[in-house]
Amino acid sequence: MSVRVLLADDQELVRTGLRMILDVQPGIEVIAEAGDGRRAVELARALRPDVCLLDIRMPVLDGIAATRELAGPDVADPIPVVVITTFDLDEHVYDALRAGARGFLLKDAGPDLLAQAVHAAAAGDALIAPAVTARLLRAFATQPTSTRGGAAQPIDPLTEREEQVLREVAAGRTNEEIARALFVTLSTVKTHVANLLAKLGVRNRVELALWAYQTGRIDGGRAD
Incomplete structure (x- = not known):
């Protein structure tokens, strides 16, 4: 069964390019396009795509507000959103x-990374490209502490292995890569990631990585 995707970008050329890439990927089908955030929200609520690809900078309603309406913490039945920036x-x-x-x-x-991100989002995971992750989180880590919003510490401290897995996630590595790096099975990595999500009260790997930086576990340089 194909992953149904909604595209939203105010540039028609960008939407056309993304559609051309996705439409030839196995197991992916673009079902709708929108040129602004408000239209994207309306279409998403009506069509219930498996994944929404949203540009951040859009007219009428920007991608941040659209994401909050579709996938925010107060949304009862969120739709997976991948931000394009x-x-x-x-x-x-x-x-x-x-x-x-x-x-x-x-x-x-x-094309490969785009397809992987769509499939990961549809499966309830989050794909983070290592190079992008490092740059994003390094920039985040250099912001003044007061702007980061203090991250809550877990009631149950992280184990040494969980700390290791957290650093690997923050480096943008996949479960398979983490398993190889730590010499453990894939199922063990999945268990540790699930435990981290539960302990930290976050929803996905992106938030795990941000939490690692917010709490000073990563120094803003290399994550490995």
Whole structure:
């Protein structure tokens, strides 16, 4: 069964390019397009796509507000959102992630990465490209502490292994890569990630990575 995708970007050329890439990927079907955030929310609520790909900078309703309406913490039945951004020019990506975005991609992401992100979001996971993660979180870590919003510490302290897995997640590595790096099974990694999500009260791997930086576990340079 194909993953049904809604695209939203105010540039028709960008939407056309993304549709062309996605339509030839196995197991992915673009079911609708929108040129602004408000229309994207309306279409998403009416069609219930499996994944929404939203640009942050859109007229009428920007991508952050649209993400909050579709996937925010107060949404009873959220729709997975992946944010598409130029990154270098977009300082609001943090707000989009906090609003409920399940992941983020650069607009020039290749076909493979784009398809992987869509499938990951549909499966309830979040794909984080390592290079993008490092740059995003490094920039986040250099912000004044007062602007980061203190992250709550878990009631149950993280185990040494959970700390190791957290650092690997913050480096943008997949479960398979983490398993190889730590010499454990894939099911063990999945268990540790699930435990981290529960202990920290976060929703996905993006929030895990941000939490690692907020709490000073990563120094803003290399995550490995």
